[in-house]
Amino acid sequence: xxxxxxxxPSTATRLQDRNWQGSARPPPEVRxxxxxxxxxxxxxxxxxxxxxxxxxxxxFYKVLSGTVRLCITRVDGRRxxxxxxxxxxxxxxxxxxxxxxxxxxxxxxxxxxxxxxxRIEALAEGDPQVARVLHEIxxxxxxxLQSQLRILGRITAREKVGSFLLEMADRxxxxxxxxxxxxxxRYDIADYLAISVETVSRSLTDLKQRGVIALVGTRRVKIIxxxxxxxx
Amino acid sequence: xxxxxxxxPSTATRLQDRNWQGSARPPPEVRxxxxxxxxxxxxxxxxxxxxxxxxxxxxFYKVLSGTVRLCITRVDGRRxxxxxxxxxxxxxxxxxxxxxxxxxxxxxxxxxxxxxxxRIEALAEGDPQVARVLHEIxxxxxxxLQSQLRILGRITAREKVGSFLLEMADRxxxxxxxxxxxxxxRYDIADYLAISVETVSRSLTDLKQRGVIALVGTRRVKIIxxxxxxxx
DNA sequence: CGGGACTTTGAAACCCTTCAATGCCAGTGG
DNA sequence: CCACTGGCATTGAAGGGTTTCAAAGTCCCG
Numbered sequence: 001x002x003x004x005x006x007x008x009p010s011t012a013t014r015l016q017d018r019n020w021q022g023s024a025r026p027p028p029e030v031r032x033x034x035x036x037x038x039x040x041x042x043x044x045x046x047x048x049x050x051x052x053x054x055x056x057x058x059x060f061y062k063v064l065s066g067t068v069r070l071c072i073t074r075v076d077g078r079r080x081x082x083x084x085x086x087x088x089x090x091x092x093x094x095x096x097x098x099x100x101x102x103x104x105x106x107x108x109x110x111x112x113x114x115x116x117x118x119r120i121e122a123l124a125e126g127d128p129q130v131a132r133v134l135h136e137i138x139x140x141x142x143x144x145l146q147s148q149l150r151i152l153g154r155i156t157a158r159e160k161v162g163s164f165l166l167e168m169a170d171r172x173x174x175x176x177x178x179x180x181x182x183x184x185x186r187y188d189i190a191d192y193l194a195i196s197v198e199t200v201s202r203s204l205t206d207l208k209q210r211g212v213i214a215l216v217g218t219r220r221v222k223i224i225x226x227x228x229x230x231x232x
Numbered sequence: 233x234x235x236x237x238x239x240x241p242s243t244a245t246r247l248q249d250r251n252w253q254g255s256a257r258p259p260p261e262v263r264x265x266x267x268x269x270x271x272x273x274x275x276x277x278x279x280x281x282x283x284x285x286x287x288x289x290x291x292f293y294k295v296l297s298g299t300v301r302l303c304i305t306r307v308d309g310r311r312x313x314x315x316x317x318x319x320x321x322x323x324x325x326x327x328x329x330x331x332x333x334x335x336x337x338x339x340x341x342x343x344x345x346x347x348x349x350x351r352i353e354a355l356a357e358g359d360p361q362v363a364r365v366l367h368e369i370x371x372x373x374x375x376x377l378q379s380q381l382r383i384l385g386r387i388t389a390r391e392k393v394g395s396f397l398l399e400m401a402d403r404x405x406x407x408x409x410x411x412x413x414x415x416x417x418r419y420d421i422a423d424y425l426a427i428s429v430e431t432v433s434r435s436l437t438d439l440k441q442r443g444v445i446a447l448v449g450t451r452r453v454k455i456i457x458x459x460x461x462x463x464x
Numbered sequence: 465c466g467g468g469a470c471t472t473t474g475a476a477a478c479c480c481t482t483c484a485a486t487g488c489c490a491g492t493g494g
Numbered sequence: 495c496c497a498c499t500g501g502c503a504t505t506g507a508a509g510g511g512t513t514t515c516a517a518a519g520t521c522c523c524g
């Protein structure tokens with residue numbers, strides 16, 4: 001089902017490897033090599049569950065490569081994607097001891113690092129740097145969820161799809177990019193934006209015909225008129 | 233415009249005053265009286281701004297009484313409410329040093345405690361308990377935003393309004409309550425659920441006529457059929 | 465080369481938005 | 495005391511966007 005490997009220094013991954021933001025005085029770069037000795041890396045298959053809803057929350061996870069979706073399935077069978085995790089994103093927070101949503105790998109060869117919650121939290125008790133990094137990670141998570149709320153709050157499907165494309169372009173690249181390779185299918189986009197698959201497809205076709213974007217195949221998107229995407 | 237008062241022991245408020253959740257071993261109750269000596273309490277008027285978008289993020293805030301909305305106004309003039317803060321909720325996190333949204337008091341006599349960010353973060357550096365509480369607060373924030381995403385992800389307006397009523401009932405009371413007093417107007421509900429005011433009104437009327445809820449005046453809602461509200 | 469999943473397109477029904485008007489209520493001033 | 499005003503809430507009707515159902519087209523992988 002999956003391959004598992006203990007962490008090795010050469011493939012070192014850190015829970016967070018960036019500057020301490022949100023603080024007025026920019027502190028030195030925080031490298032938490034100490035955390036990596038606790039992490040375990042697994043490779044997941046397409047659609048494979050990383051953890052299930054209502055399972056005890058025993059670890060934080062960080063996406064090394066690939067994409068992860070947090071979902072919930074309603075009683076009527078409809079699926080909702082609550083969050084989409086890209087490389088370097090951290091997930092697995094739970095405020096009640098168990099996960100509120102299930103986490104699934106989107107594609108085969110999705111590599112995930114798992115950090116045992118208790119050990120990390122115990123570490124944070126003693127090491128302010130660890131606590132600080134945890135805090136920044138949470139801030140990023142909040143920021144990501146707020147962005148998604150802003151997208152879901154838009155009125156028309158074209159606006160939602162347009163904002164989604166921009167969001168992906170920004171998150172998948174360090175600089176403002178003109179080309180995006182969509183990490184998920186139309187179905188996933190639909191469940192992420194709370195619109196039907198057909199509407200997703202029609203919106204993309206619409207944006208293409210308006211000359212706002214260009215499509216190469218189904219996953220490759222070129223952003224031609226960024227301003228039009230922002231306004232809807 | 234507002235009244236300001238330094239903190240006094242008699243009206244002691246804590247940044248967080250609950251058990252450490254999300255951990256396997258339940259630790260003793262955490263009372264952070266030390267943080268309160270740094271907090272400043274202000275009373276805000278109806279629609280008064282607590283902080284503005286893109287202002288430097290200099291403090292965390294906790295709602296003591298009343299309601300706060302985090303909003304953004306689009307270029308087309310439409311307003312979106314990204315988050316709704318009720319008593320005991322903490323807000324004001326920023327991942328880039330400045331606030332992403334503006335915060336406004338909903339009603340007159342909204343009391344807010346402000347905790348200077350730098351001092352709290354400095355405290356957290358030295359006191360693991362502070363860091364721990366900060367972490368739990370962030371978890372609650374993430375949980376709240378995910379709930380809102382779940383609501384915005386529903387299809388029909390009736391489902392959205394129904395979920396919103398349940399959410400308010402759960403958040404405004406410790407136990408599952410049958411009666412809710414809505415803290416915000418129809419306009420605010422509309423901007424929070426990303427539907428028009430008229431649709432909010434029609435949805436409520438619809439739910440009333442189906443016997444799912446009862447309305448006393450415009451703000452008082454009695455939940456009659458909780459199950460129907462959950463399913464939509 | 466075939467099967468299956470994914471994507472696109474069409475048409476009808478439905479829901480929501482928009483525009484418009486009315487109703488309601490509290491606060492204010494005559 | 496009453497009329498008036500402004501903000502909020504409700505209701506109606508028309509138009510437009512989205513969902514749903516259906517079908518065809520495309521891509522990928524075994």
